[in-house]
């Protein structure tokens with residue numbers, strides 16, 4: 001199959017680097033002026049608190065955003081139930097402080113990051129990304145986070161590290177949906193190392209200028225915009241560098257329906273439905289789904305020479 005080129009990204013407007021640098025310098029100046037609150041986060045880092053000193057990223061879309069209300073009430077987070085409104089209604093029981101993310105496996109510098117130190121690991125950026133759910137709907141969300149590569153570099157993965165595994169909290173006391181066996185808990189996802197290092201892959205800690213609401217995967221979740229939404233694991237407690245391709249929760253549940261790669265691809269249908277079109281939440285008419293969710297110019301080279309029907 002052929003990968004189309006820049007036609008796939010009609011509205012991914014990358015700010016030229018010069019302008020970005022200027023803006024960054026400007027923002028850094030602002031940061032000094034408001035030094036008291038410029039530590040990336042206000043005193044109470046609970047959901048809804050404003051995030052301070054957030055830089056604009058060149059990797060941002062100039063596309064109409066899905067309203068905050070829809071982004072925070074129409075969710076998939078099976079740890080709180082299978083219904084779209086379950087996460088917003090039930091995720092109040094998730095305790096996001098204290099929270100530790102373990103970084104382990106094939107790494108020269110493994111470690112544990114307290115969530116508040118993770119928030120200061122790298123400058124926070126706002127990135128407006130498309131999110132395409134495998135179910136056939138999509139949203140445009142202004143995430144706040146930093147490139148996953150920043151954390152990976154600090155962990156110094158060994159030459160045996162070929163993949164990265166992401167694991168969500170496993171605690172049925174806080175996550176009532178884990179009392180049902182709809183998935184084999186905890187939720188596990190994975191990326192190939194070069195995918196994980198790609199500048200578009202981020203760890204998100206906020207959205208719409210605020211600390212991440214629990215239902216969106218607080219306190220830290222993955223966002224991989226060229227893959228179906230389920231790759232973007234929420235409420236992460238473990239990041240592990242491994243030699244073998246991780247067995248993800250969805251592959252374990254339905255191996256013929258969910259592959260490891262799960263790149264958004266309008267030419268490879270789900271066994272039970274077409275992936276050619278999608279409904280943007282809030283819109284009436286369906287849109288054509290774009291190859292790699294519209295990020296083909298940035299990511300197609302990761303898959304050069306691979307048969308994307310086989311590696312779905």
Ligand SMILES: Nc1nc2c(c(=O)[nH]1)N[C@H]1C(S)=C(S)[C@@H](COP(=O)(O)O)O[C@H]1N2
Nearest residue numbers: 075076077078133168187229230232233234
């Ligand atoms: N731990 C965990 N992460 C998850 C899920 C989940 O059920 N559990 N659902 C995924 C799916 S199917 C999608 S579409 C996105 C939805 O993210 P959002 O609710 O923030 O829009 O989260 C993904 N991450």
Ligand SMILES: [Mo]
Nearest residue numbers: 133134229230
């Ligand atoms: Mo999804």
